[in-house]
Amino acid sequence: MNNDTFLKACRREKTDFTPVWLMRQAGRYMKEYMEIRSKHSFLEMCKNPEIAAEITLQPVNKLGVDAAILFADILLPLDGMGIDFEFAKNEGPVIHTPVRTRKDIDKVRFTPAEVATPYVMEAIKIVKKELNGRVPLIGFSGAPFTLASYIIEAGGSKNYVHAKTLMYEDPEGWHILMNKISDTVISYLNAQIKAGAQAVQLFDSWVGCMCPKDYEEYVLPHSKKVIDNIDKSVPLIHFAFNASTLLPQVVRAGGDVIGLDWKIDLGEAWKTIGYDKAVQGNIDPVILHGPIPVIRKRVKEILDSAGGRPGHIFNLGHGILPTTPVEHAKALVDAVHEYSRR
Amino acid sequence: MNNDTFLKACRREKTDFTPVWLMRQAGRYMKEYMEIRSKHSFLEMCKNPEIAAEITLQPVNKLGVDAAILFADILLPLDGMGIDFEFAKNEGPVIHTPVRTRKDIDKVRFTPAEVATPYVMEAIKIVKKELNGRVPLIGFSGAPFTLASYIIEAGGSKNYVHAKTLMYEDPEGWHILMNKISDTVISYLNAQIKAGAQAVQLFDSWVGCMCPKDYEEYVLPHSKKVIDNIDKSVPLIHFAFNASTLLPQVVRAGGDVIGLDWKIDLGEAWKTIGYDKAVQGNIDPVILHGPIPVIRKRVKEILDSAGGRPGHIFNLGHGILPTTPVEHAKALVDAVHEYSRR
Numbered sequence: 137m138n139n140d141t142f143l144k145a146c147r148r149e150k151t152d153f154t155p156v157w158l159m160r161q162a163g164r165y166m167k168e169y170m171e172i173r174s175k176h177s178f179l180e181m182c183k184n185p186e187i188a189a190e191i192t193l194q195p196v197n198k199l200g201v202d203a204a205i206l207f208a209d210i211l212l213p214l215d216g217m218g219i220d221f222e223f224a225k226n227e228g229p230v231i232h233t234p235v236r237t238r239k240d241i242d243k244v245r246f247t248p249a250e251v252a253t254p255y256v257m258e259a260i261k262i263v264k265k266e267l268n269g270r271v272p273l274i275g276f277s278g279a280p281f282t283l284a285s286y287i288i289e290a291g292g293s294k295n296y297v298h299a300k301t302l303m304y305e306d307p308e309g310w311h312i313l314m315n316k317i318s319d320t321v322i323s324y325l326n327a328q329i330k331a332g333a334q335a336v337q338l339f340d341s342w343v344g345c346m347c348p349k350d351y352e353e354y355v356l357p358h359s360k361k362v363i364d365n366i367d368k369s370v371p372l373i374h375f376a377f378n379a380s381t382l383l384p385q386v387v388r389a390g391g392d393v394i395g396l397d398w399k400i401d402l403g404e405a406w407k408t409i410g411y412d413k414a415v416q417g418n419i420d421p422v423i424l425h426g427p428i429p430v431i432r433k434r435v436k437e438i439l440d441s442a443g444g445r446p447g448h449i450f451n452l453g454h455g456i457l458p459t460t461p462v463e464h465a466k467a468l469v470d471a472v473h474e475y476s477r478r
Numbered sequence: 479m480n481n482d483t484f485l486k487a488c489r490r491e492k493t494d495f496t497p498v499w500l501m502r503q504a505g506r507y508m509k510e511y512m513e514i515r516s517k518h519s520f521l522e523m524c525k526n527p528e529i530a531a532e533i534t535l536q537p538v539n540k541l542g543v544d545a546a547i548l549f550a551d552i553l554l555p556l557d558g559m560g561i562d563f564e565f566a567k568n569e570g571p572v573i574h575t576p577v578r579t580r581k582d583i584d585k586v587r588f589t590p591a592e593v594a595t596p597y598v599m600e601a602i603k604i605v606k607k608e609l610n611g612r613v614p615l616i617g618f619s620g621a622p623f624t625l626a627s628y629i630i631e632a633g634g635s636k637n638y639v640h641a642k643t644l645m646y647e648d649p650e651g652w653h654i655l656m657n658k659i660s661d662t663v664i665s666y667l668n669a670q671i672k673a674g675a676q677a678v679q680l681f682d683s684w685v686g687c688m689c690p691k692d693y694e695e696y697v698l699p700h701s702k703k704v705i706d707n708i709d710k711s712v713p714l715i716h717f718a719f720n721a722s723t724l725l726p727q728v729v730r731a732g733g734d735v736i737g738l739d740w741k742i743d744l745g746e747a748w749k750t751i752g753y754d755k756a757v758q759g760n761i762d763p764v765i766l767h768g769p770i771p772v773i774r775k776r777v778k779e780i781l782d783s784a785g786g787r788p789g790h791i792f793n794l795g796h797g798i799l800p801t802t803p804v805e806h807a808k809a810l811v812d813a814v815h816e817y818s819r820r
Binding site: 295296297300301303304305344345346347348349350378379380381382398399400401420421422423425426427430434437453457459 | 637638639642643645646647686687688689690691692720721722723724740741742743762763764765767768769772776779795799801
């Protein structure tokens with residue numbers, strides 16, 4: 137491995153500089169991506185290993201980030217549960233037959249990830265070969281709550297009324313569903329590791345809608361089960377978006393690295409999390425729309441907040457936005473490297 | 479005043495029971511409201527004092543809450559700034575000429591609230607007469623950041639790219655705009671108090687998108703200016719939604735009562751806030767879709783978390799949802815009264 141800074145930071149080992157990558161770094165803000173996107177649907181791109189591999193490599197070449205993350209979608213494990221979904225134009229994911237009753241829950245299947253989503257494992261193998269040790273490759277999946285909320289709500293949601301109502305009205309049914317999802321996520325992430333992923337991230341993108349007691353009761357056992365059952369030979373990043381008030385619970389669910397959004401001071405959060413974990417984050421993605429000197433100032437503030445402690449991976453606090461100027465993303469990466477070089 | 483429990487709790491005085499009201503308690507979940515709504519547009523209802531007064535009283539009669547809150551919209555102060563808005567069907571507020579440049583900012587006017595929004599003051603006077611001292615009446619306004627984000631983004635927003643970009647690119651322009659908005663909010667809330675509002679709430683509904691440093695620099699001085707300039711003869715409730723990681727900053731901006739959403743344990747939050755402030759909250763509005771025993775259990779947990787300390791006003795952690803069964807809202811109010819009776 138030419139640049140193993142990211143993996144060292146995951147293990148809280150000393151590094152020459154703070155590693156950085158950007159959530160959704162392979163995406164719509166990049167013209168190279170949009171060129172491919174103009175010829176294929178989003179799911180076609182995810183399911184074609186050559187295309188997914190090519191897109192995965194684009195930001196590594198262009199931005200100089202310290203890790204690649206597989207181009208994929210957090211919903212791909214749904215393929216292993218027999219749940220169809222598509223990306224409707226400008227509407228995000230749509231699930232045509234939402235899971236809301238015991239009968240629906242009973243129908244949710246388990247298929248091993250190598251069988252259900254072979255294209256993901258194939259893409260990982262291609263990327264690994266092309267990276268040829270330049271930087272490590274991160275695999276990922278949606279976390280059980282986030283996947284459950286999508287399949288219950290039939291897509292994105294504002295208030296998660298259907299998901300929460302299922303919890304409150306039929307807690308046993310909820311737990312059965314979450315167990316099924318968890319088994320799929322375990323299979324999916326372990327297959328990615330077997331195919332060559334050198335770290336994995338669990339994205340709990342929507343869990344920030346939960347109160348601490350509900351997280352504890354309805355989410356934590358399942359996220360913990362997933363994390364406990366992932367191959368321990370690679371680090372796991374646990375990122376619960378918009379959930380910094382749930383940090384103690386998220387930490388109890390597990391993860392070697394805890395992802396942070398921008399709504400909390402990184403140094404304060406790390407104190408809460410405990411220094412036996414690494415942290416990842418946490419600049420507001422919108423700041424990349426501001427002038428470069430403002431971006432650089434904020435980068436420095438976050439590095440200062442981390443205090444040079446080993447175990448900080450710089451990242452955005454959420455996915456990069458399609459409207460981001462690519463040269464500003466590059467300026468962010470450069471500023472992290474420049475300011476953190478020891 | 480027959481029932482001054484709410485006002486006593488705002489002042490952290492001992493009460494016989496914990497007072498409760500529900501954000502958006504005058505709203506779409508109630509058939510009495512929908513009957514009026516079927517004949518008028520939302521803004522017509524806000525701007526007709528007799529109708530606004532009638533709607534304000536509906537939940538007081540139906541639910542037995544301990545305070546009335548004026549039926550109005552957080553955006554009404556825009557009328558004093560010369561900014562037109564409307565409520566598009568299923569789309570929420572739409573501002574046709576967003577404020578994004580210095581030229582736009584220069585055009586933002588100040589008109590005293592009695593002149594710009596006389597209908598609000600008129601509605602307050604009618605409600606006060608009809609309440610005849612049964613329960614206190616709360617007035618309210620959107621907070622400066624929330625109003626700014628609406629008028630810059632041209633309506634609701636997911637990522638607040640325009641608002642934040644203005645901050646980063648032209649901080650001086652941002653502060654000029656926020657000062658103008660703040661002057662309008664001060665005039666608007668003081669006029670409500672003069673007309674008879676016995677408490678006021680500042681709703682910072684969208685400020686949860688900010689990182690602590692940006693809140694400190696771009697929001698706090700303006701929220702503080704508003705709060706410092708509101709008539710001190712009535713209590714002020716400061717509610718920053720989805721912003722519990724910003725609590726220390728929100729508290730520094732001010733308020734006699736700090737509103738809490740459901741994403742934080744109320745007892746923990748109160749410790750952070752300090753016991754020299756009252757707190758309001760904080761049950762998840764979605765729980766009202768669950769069975770009544772589940773609602774009652776959560777009510778008890780929140781009351782236990784408050785620990786019987788004087789200065790807790792029970793409320794939802796955000797506005798009541800249109801899909802809420804009205805009998806569940808009533809069950810919540812009853813449970814608060816029953817469990818907290820000392």
